[in-house]
Amino acid sequence: MAAEQVQRLRVTPVLAGAVLAVAWTAAYCVVNGTATVLPPILGWPGASLATLMAMIGCLRVTRSPKLTEATRRLWLHLSIVTGLVVVATVSNAYDSAAGPYAPTQQPGPVTAAGYVTAMFAVLWALLRLPVGPRRRSGRLGRFLLDAGAVVICAGVAAFFAATRSGDAWTTSTRLLVPVVGFVVLGLVVALAFTKVAISGFGDVDRWSIRLLAGATLAGGVASGVSPSLVVGEPQLNSAMLAIPGVMCVVAFAADRQWRAAGVPQPPRVRRPYSLVPYAAVAATDGLLLVVAAEAGPTTLVVAAAVVALTALVVVRQVLALCHNRRLLDRVDANLVEMNRYQAELTHRANHDALTGLPNRALYEQESQRMLDGLAQLGTLGVALIDLDDFKAVNDRLGHTVGDMLLVGVAQRLRECLRRFDIVARLGGDEFALLLPGLSGTEAAAVLDRVQAALARPVHAAGHDLLIRASIGLAEARPGLEAAELLRRADLAMYAAKERGKGRYAVYDAELEQHHALDAQLGAELRQALDAGGFSLVYQPIVHAPDGEWASLETLVRWHHPERGTIPPDTFIRIAERTGLIVPLGDWIMRTACRQAADWLDRFGDAAPPAVAVNVSARQLREPGFAVDVAQALHAAGLAPDRLTVEVTETAVFEGGSTLDTLHALADLGVGIALDDFGTGHSSLGLLRTCPAQTLKLDKSFVDSICGGSQESVIAAALIQITDGLHLDAVAEGVETAEQAAALRRLGYRYLQGYLFARPMTPDLVEARLHAGHRQAA
The missing domain is CATH 1.20.1070 (Rhopdopsin 7-helix transmembrane proteins)
Structure with missing residues (x-):
């Protein structure tokens, strides 16, 4: 007490x-x-x-x-x-x-x-x-x-x-x-x-x-x-x-x-009334009774009645005041509860329920407020953070682990910032930082701390997870709106992802120009898709050492009427970002199936045994993709075993619906090949979960195969793995006879590269079929 x-x-x-x-x-x-x-x-x-x-x-x-x-x-x-x-x-x-x-x-x-x-x-x-x-x-x-x-x-x-x-x-x-x-x-x-x-x-x-x-x-x-x-x-x-x-x-x-x-x-x-007036009335009434008693019985009776009436009025007023106080207390309690609910609702409306961080709505308010006061702040930096490969965590470990990972990341971000900086969760695995008063160099130092903090394992529901983040930084300029500033940070963040993830990029005029070109190219890509502006070429995969064609890999080409031939690395990236990869991939699949069926009808046993079509992770996540492939095969009249779907190991590593789609394709009888193996996550666990029949060794390992380098060791290890798991191994990017010989000595039986053939148009493929497609390896 x-x-x-x-x-x-x-x-x-x-x-x-x-x-x-x-x-x-x-x-x-x-x-x-x-x-x-x-x-x-x-x-x-x-x-x-x-x-x-x-x-x-x-x-x-x-x-x-x-x-x-x-x-x-x-x-x-x-x-x-x-x-x-x-x-x-x-x-x-x-x-x-x-x-x-x-x-x-x-x-x-x-x-x-x-x-x-x-x-x-x-x-x-x-x-x-x-x-x-x-x-x-x-x-x-x-x-x-x-x-x-x-x-x-x-x-x-x-x-x-x-x-x-x-x-x-x-x-x-x-x-x-x-x-x-x-x-x-x-x-x-x-x-x-x-x-x-x-x-x-x-x-x-x-x-x-x-x-x-x-x-x-x-x-x-x-x-x-x-x-x-x-x-x-x-x-x-x-x-x-x-x-x-x-x-x-x-x-x-x-x-x-x-x-x-x-x-x-x-x-x-708290008392609902003051005792002072009533004490004064009581004292005066007592004095009145004394005076009335001296004045005689009549006056005393009247005075006593007045005193009694006064007492009744006082009692009635006190009871009314007490009752009013109880009512007011209830009203006050209700108002307090309503205010608490209102504050809670306001907080919920402006904050993320999972992490407790400000949400997109509050971020936009605070961002615009800081932009309006930019003259006082001097500078304002906005950073957009996207967690790399976060979907793989959700698919492999479940959404509970993913949620705990987001909570841990939110805490790390708070620890990296100053008291008056703002970190918000915009949705999913996207976070935004508001850094008032920091120049570009100072803001970059903050992002270095963020990258260092996220480099440490995050403990989430019993798992220690390593997470990387791609970050885009934009600096405010007078006259900018909040939405435009966030767009610039988003643009820089995608530039960071394209440069290899796990890093940050700063918005500048060159980035904007590059984005404008990409946007224009995306619009022209849509037009080219509608106008039939794409074509397919085919590169053989050969048996070693006889050089017989084992299959043809399908590659897409775009010859722009004004820009000329546009490299696939350029327009495929834009197609994936805009979502046009889905209709483009569908066209490639149906066209390749029709072409393979046509060659089979015309050349019989001399036709290529199979065609391989590259499929992106975005396509694999599309609901009903396996059904679309089955329809393409049926429409072309091509047997499923004459089609191979090539996917990157990074796409498969996401797991979840991607693996389900691959299993559905395997159940159809379609072959599955892991392309560019060794350049991505390279998890041997993929070979247990992915229904692949073929692994394709990336060109980067083939280039140094003759020098006794670490790449040759990896290439040798890979052939041991494929033999033990009864898988086919294909070496990509073979350009010299020495490379081919070294690969044959290691045990590779399927090779692909310029040494055997460059990508060919359908007419050149048919000419080779007429002439016989054997080429010594």
Whole structure:
């Protein structure tokens, strides 16, 4: 509990001095209670000493390092108030014991001014306590209403007391108004302290404020009662009697605040109504009954009825206020819950549910906001991140592992950025970074950290996964829209992928020009596909050593009417990016099947035994691809075993639907060949899951086959694997007789390359068929 954390009360010089002052005053009253034994001036040191101790105690509190500035300022004001009271008590001592009218209860101008200024200073300090801007005016208004009730009640009581003992008051004070004024002000100040004690404020100790409120209330009451007690005893003074006790309590309140500094205050209990007006009404009703009783039975009955009606109205109002409070509490609770739901919905609308990162909508808002403030930011970098081969993780290990991988990547990205940078998940495995205030070089340094962070294995659902990312970086320019800036980063990211993945590229004008050419080429590719602008050529795969054709690999060519022959590496890449590879691949498949069937009809056993068609990963992912191949074979009248589908090992490595499609093709009787083997992931596990009958050794291993290099070792290892797994091995890119001889010595029985034939048009193939296609290997 907070109260249990407050330091225990200990005797201090300040507290000892305050208690000594009270004891001094008590001893003086005992000695001079009935007659003037000691000089009246000796009754005042207790008041001055107690006030001085209270001032020192308040100043001590202001030096506590554990208090907030507002609380420290309050106690500084209270120390000033006690200083004013010190001056006022000295002046009061002079007025009552040595002044021109001594002995008297009447305060002089300096004394009255000191007391009144002190009371108004207390009010000013309490009303200055900071509250929310929406509550200050309402709190002040409620306080003034309560203060008005106190003033009226105290005024009526003072008037009643004056009418009952006016001679005694006038004789002892020589002036009624100052006493009544002190009483009213004292009660108002006590009300202010009570308000603070009830409502609570920051780290102001509640018990300290309660002690101050009680002391002020006691002082105000004593100011009104003391004149009646000291009538006929001029050696006693009301201030002399009241101030020591009041200031002793102030000293204890200051000590309590010092001991409670830094201790959390308990939450306040909200009350739906203020007790002050009802207390004032009750006091006035009691006074009314006293007056009515003196006036006679009739007046007493009427007054009692008025009091009873007033009590009923008060009870009814209190019940209504309590009921309203319960309703308001329910409304407040509902509003809080609605606000919580609203905040949650807003967060969900703007953040990714899996990673907790901002989503595309929030990214676009923040991106546009930063672009609008680009003049203040100076620069803004946008990076688009795409995880390479992420689909393979989902297909091989499941979406749960893939989701955990995305969460791990998101955490890595957060760790690489500054506090005010933004990382968002745009969807799938795409992330975007907003890097305000960074130049191109500085942003590149951030991307280096990102690449280094992603190079470490990511633990996801029991798997330690290695992930790479292709990143595109674009720098904002004045006048750019958020969508255009993201497009530029996307363009740079695809350039990074084309350069080999696992790296980043920066957008520039050359990249834009290259993209524009690609876009134009993509549009012309679509036109060429519709207009029949493509043709097929065929390159033989031969038996070693007799040179007989084992099959023909189908290759596509595009002769542009203006640009001339466009290399396949150029337009195939564009076709895959635009999705045109699907209709282009379908045309290649159907045309090759028709051509193979035609040669079989015309040349019989002399026709090529089979044709091989290259198929991209994009085609393999198309639903119903195996059905389309079956339809092409049926339409051409070609047996499935006369068709081989060549796929890259990278395409097969994705697994999932790709492998399902290959198995469906194998079930049809179509041959499967893994092309460019050794240049991709090279996972031997592929040979267990992929229904391949043929492996094609990439040209890069054939080029150095005669030099005893590492490539020759790999080529030798591959032939051992294929023999052990009963697979056919084809060596691609054979250009010299020495290479062919070396490959035959290693055990290769199928070769392909310029040494035997360059890709041939159908007419050249037919001419070779007429002449006999044997060529020594």
